Amino acid sequence: MTGVPVIGLLAVQGGVAEHERHLERLGAAVRRVRRPGELDGIDGIVLPGGESSAMRRLLTTVGLWEPLRERVRSGLPAFGTCAGMILLSGGDDADPGLGGVDIRVQRNAFGSQAASFESELDVDGVEGGPMRGVFIRAPLVRSCGVGVQVLARVGDRPVAARQGAVLVTAFHPELTGDLRMHRLFLAGVSGSV
Numbered sequence: 577m578t579g580v581p582v583i584g585l586l587a588v589q590g591g592v593a594e595h596e597r598h599l600e601r602l603g604a605a606v607r608r609v610r611r612p613g614e615l616d617g618i619d620g621i622v623l624p625g626g627e628s629s630a631m632r633r634l635l636t637t638v639g640l641w642e643p644l645r646e647r648v649r650s651g652l653p654a655f656g657t658c659a660g661m662i663l664l665s666g667g668d669d670a671d672p673g674l675g676g677v678d679i680r681v682q683r684n685a686f687g688s689q690a691a692s693f694e695s696e697l698d699v700d701g702v703e704g705g706p707m708r709g710v711f712i713r714a715p716l717v718r719s720c721g722v723g724v725q726v727l728a729r730v731g732d733r734p735v736a737a738r739q740g741a742v743l744v745t746a747f748h749p750e751l752t753g754d755l756r757m758h759r760l761f762l763a764g765v766s767g768s769v
Protein backbone atom coordinates (compact mmCIF):
# COMPACT_ATOMS: atom_id res chain seq x y z
CA MET A 577 0.00 0.00 0.00
CA THR A 578 1.22 3.48 -0.75
CA GLY A 579 0.19 6.50 1.25
CA VAL A 580 -2.20 6.81 4.16
CA PRO A 581 -4.42 3.79 4.91
CA VAL A 582 -8.16 4.43 4.84
CA ILE A 583 -9.69 2.70 7.85
CA GLY A 584 -13.42 2.15 8.04
CA LEU A 585 -14.85 2.53 11.52
CA LEU A 586 -18.17 0.84 12.06
CA ALA A 587 -20.33 3.62 13.46
CA VAL A 588 -23.81 2.22 13.99
CA GLN A 589 -23.43 1.92 17.78
CA GLY A 590 -20.81 1.88 20.53
CA GLY A 591 -17.49 3.53 21.33
CA VAL A 592 -16.67 5.11 17.98
CA ALA A 593 -14.95 8.38 18.95
CA GLU A 594 -12.28 6.67 21.07
CA HIS A 595 -11.15 4.46 18.19
CA GLU A 596 -11.22 7.41 15.83
CA ARG A 597 -8.86 9.35 18.08
CA HIS A 598 -6.38 6.46 18.32
CA LEU A 599 -6.40 5.78 14.57
CA GLU A 600 -5.97 9.46 13.69
CA ARG A 601 -3.12 9.83 16.15
CA LEU A 602 -1.41 7.02 14.25
CA GLY A 603 -1.90 8.81 10.92
CA ALA A 604 -4.76 6.77 9.45
CA ALA A 605 -7.59 8.37 7.46
CA VAL A 606 -10.78 7.30 9.22
CA ARG A 607 -14.09 6.83 7.47
CA ARG A 608 -17.15 6.20 9.61
CA VAL A 609 -19.17 3.37 8.08
CA ARG A 610 -22.95 3.41 8.45
CA ARG A 611 -24.08 2.11 5.06
CA PRO A 612 -22.87 -0.44 2.53
CA GLY A 613 -21.37 1.99 -0.02
CA GLU A 614 -19.01 3.29 2.66
CA LEU A 615 -17.17 -0.04 2.61
CA ASP A 616 -15.83 0.76 -0.86
CA GLY A 617 -12.15 1.57 -0.96
CA ILE A 618 -11.32 0.98 2.69
CA ASP A 619 -8.06 -0.82 3.56
CA GLY A 620 -9.29 -2.17 6.89
CA ILE A 621 -12.15 -1.85 9.36
CA VAL A 622 -12.52 -1.40 13.10
CA LEU A 623 -15.52 -2.76 15.00
CA PRO A 624 -15.86 -0.96 18.33
CA GLY A 625 -17.13 -2.06 21.71
CA GLY A 626 -20.75 -1.51 22.61
CA GLU A 627 -23.65 -3.91 22.53
CA SER A 628 -23.14 -6.66 19.98
CA SER A 629 -26.82 -7.63 19.77
CA ALA A 630 -27.83 -4.03 19.03
CA MET A 631 -25.01 -3.66 16.51
CA ARG A 632 -25.97 -6.88 14.77
CA ARG A 633 -29.58 -5.74 14.52
CA LEU A 634 -28.65 -2.31 13.17
CA LEU A 635 -26.17 -3.79 10.69
CA THR A 636 -28.90 -6.05 9.35
CA THR A 637 -31.41 -3.19 9.18
CA VAL A 638 -29.13 -0.91 7.15
CA GLY A 639 -28.05 -3.77 4.87
CA LEU A 640 -24.44 -3.82 6.07
CA TRP A 641 -24.25 -7.28 7.61
CA GLU A 642 -23.92 -9.32 4.39
CA PRO A 643 -21.52 -7.01 2.51
CA LEU A 644 -19.38 -6.64 5.62
CA ARG A 645 -19.33 -10.40 6.09
CA GLU A 646 -18.26 -10.85 2.48
CA ARG A 647 -15.47 -8.27 2.78
CA VAL A 648 -14.19 -9.81 6.02
CA ARG A 649 -14.33 -13.32 4.59
CA SER A 650 -12.42 -12.23 1.53
CA GLY A 651 -9.57 -10.92 3.67
CA LEU A 652 -10.34 -7.33 4.67
CA PRO A 653 -8.12 -6.58 7.69
CA ALA A 654 -10.33 -6.05 10.74
CA PHE A 655 -9.90 -5.14 14.39
CA GLY A 656 -12.70 -5.79 16.88
CA THR A 657 -12.77 -4.84 20.55
CA CYS A 658 -15.18 -6.49 22.99
CA ALA A 659 -18.57 -6.36 21.18
CA GLY A 660 -16.52 -6.04 17.95
CA MET A 661 -14.74 -9.26 18.88
CA ILE A 662 -18.08 -10.99 19.35
CA LEU A 663 -19.22 -9.86 15.89
CA LEU A 664 -15.96 -10.93 14.22
CA SER A 665 -16.08 -14.41 15.81
CA GLY A 666 -17.77 -17.48 14.41
CA GLY A 667 -20.80 -16.76 16.59
CA ASP A 668 -23.11 -19.66 17.24
CA ASP A 669 -25.89 -21.46 15.40
CA ALA A 670 -28.53 -18.98 16.53
CA ASP A 671 -26.40 -15.91 15.83
CA PRO A 672 -23.64 -16.62 13.31
CA GLY A 673 -20.78 -14.11 13.38
CA LEU A 674 -18.90 -12.44 10.56
CA GLY A 675 -16.41 -15.32 10.72
CA GLY A 676 -13.20 -13.30 10.50
CA VAL A 677 -11.64 -15.20 13.36
CA ASP A 678 -12.31 -18.82 14.20
CA ILE A 679 -13.21 -18.44 17.86
CA ARG A 680 -16.33 -19.18 19.87
CA VAL A 681 -17.23 -16.70 22.52
CA GLN A 682 -19.65 -16.43 25.37
CA ARG A 683 -21.06 -12.98 25.97
CA ASN A 684 -20.94 -11.31 29.36
CA ALA A 685 -19.22 -14.35 30.79
CA PHE A 686 -16.08 -12.80 32.21
CA GLY A 687 -17.05 -12.81 35.85
CA SER A 688 -20.39 -11.55 37.03
CA GLN A 689 -22.83 -9.36 35.16
CA ALA A 690 -21.48 -6.18 36.69
CA ALA A 691 -17.87 -7.24 36.39
CA SER A 692 -15.53 -4.69 34.96
CA PHE A 693 -11.88 -4.94 35.82
CA GLU A 694 -8.41 -4.03 34.70
CA SER A 695 -5.47 -6.32 34.22
CA GLU A 696 -1.84 -5.91 33.16
CA LEU A 697 -1.34 -7.87 29.96
CA ASP A 698 1.71 -9.14 28.14
CA VAL A 699 0.77 -9.11 24.49
CA ASP A 700 2.76 -11.16 21.97
CA GLY A 701 4.19 -9.00 19.23
CA VAL A 702 3.84 -5.80 21.30
CA GLU A 703 7.07 -4.31 22.63
CA GLY A 704 7.53 -1.96 25.54
CA GLY A 705 6.19 -3.80 28.56
CA PRO A 706 2.75 -4.81 29.78
CA MET A 707 -0.41 -3.13 28.59
CA ARG A 708 -3.31 -2.10 30.81
CA GLY A 709 -6.38 -4.04 29.71
CA VAL A 710 -9.77 -2.50 30.52
CA PHE A 711 -12.53 -5.13 30.57
CA ILE A 712 -16.20 -4.11 30.54
CA ARG A 713 -18.68 -6.97 30.54
CA ALA A 714 -16.22 -8.73 28.31
CA PRO A 715 -16.80 -11.87 26.27
CA LEU A 716 -15.04 -15.07 27.24
CA VAL A 717 -13.27 -17.01 24.50
CA ARG A 718 -14.55 -20.56 24.83
CA SER A 719 -12.58 -22.16 22.00
CA CYS A 720 -10.09 -21.25 19.28
CA GLY A 721 -9.62 -22.94 15.90
CA VAL A 722 -6.19 -24.13 14.78
CA GLY A 723 -5.51 -21.05 12.69
CA VAL A 724 -5.91 -18.70 15.63
CA GLN A 725 -2.91 -17.23 17.41
CA VAL A 726 -3.61 -16.24 21.01
CA LEU A 727 -1.68 -13.04 21.80
CA ALA A 728 -2.60 -12.49 25.45
CA ARG A 729 -4.34 -14.24 28.31
CA VAL A 730 -5.74 -13.47 31.73
CA GLY A 731 -4.96 -16.63 33.65
CA ASP A 732 -5.61 -19.31 31.07
CA ARG A 733 -8.29 -17.33 29.25
CA PRO A 734 -7.44 -15.82 25.86
CA VAL A 735 -8.17 -12.07 25.71
CA ALA A 736 -6.39 -11.09 22.49
CA ALA A 737 -6.05 -13.13 19.32
CA ARG A 738 -5.18 -12.85 15.68
CA GLN A 739 -5.98 -14.84 12.58
CA GLY A 740 -4.39 -13.53 9.41
CA ALA A 741 -5.17 -9.82 9.24
CA VAL A 742 -8.00 -10.01 11.80
CA LEU A 743 -7.21 -8.89 15.33
CA VAL A 744 -9.57 -9.12 18.30
CA THR A 745 -9.41 -8.12 21.95
CA ALA A 746 -11.85 -8.81 24.77
CA PHE A 747 -10.60 -5.56 26.35
CA HIS A 748 -10.70 -1.91 25.24
CA PRO A 749 -7.31 -0.50 24.17
CA GLU A 750 -9.19 2.55 22.83
CA LEU A 751 -10.06 3.53 26.42
CA THR A 752 -6.44 3.99 27.48
CA GLY A 753 -3.75 6.22 26.02
CA ASP A 754 -1.93 3.15 24.75
CA LEU A 755 -1.77 3.08 20.95
CA ARG A 756 0.09 -0.20 20.60
CA MET A 757 -2.82 -2.52 19.69
CA HIS A 758 -3.99 -0.07 17.03
CA ARG A 759 -0.42 0.18 15.74
CA LEU A 760 -0.30 -3.63 15.52
CA PHE A 761 -3.54 -3.61 13.53
CA LEU A 762 -2.27 -0.92 11.16
CA ALA A 763 0.94 -2.89 10.63
CA GLY A 764 -1.25 -5.80 9.49
CA VAL A 765 -3.17 -3.47 7.17
CA SER A 766 0.03 -2.27 5.51
CA GLY A 767 1.29 -5.82 5.24
CA SER A 768 -1.82 -7.18 3.57
CA VAL A 769 -2.37 -4.68 0.73
Ligand SMILES: NC(=O)CC[C@H](N)C(=O)O
Nearest residue numbers: 625626627628658659683
Ligand atom coordinates in the same frame (compact mmCIF):
# COMPACT_ATOMS: atom_id res chain seq x y z
N1 LIG B 1 -17.85 -3.48 26.32
C1 LIG B 1 -18.46 -4.21 25.44
O1 LIG B 1 -18.30 -4.08 24.22
C2 LIG B 1 -19.44 -5.19 26.02
C3 LIG B 1 -19.95 -6.21 25.05
C4 LIG B 1 -21.37 -6.58 25.41
N2 LIG B 1 -21.43 -7.18 26.71
C5 LIG B 1 -21.95 -7.52 24.37
O2 LIG B 1 -22.21 -8.65 24.65
O3 LIG B 1 -22.14 -7.10 23.26
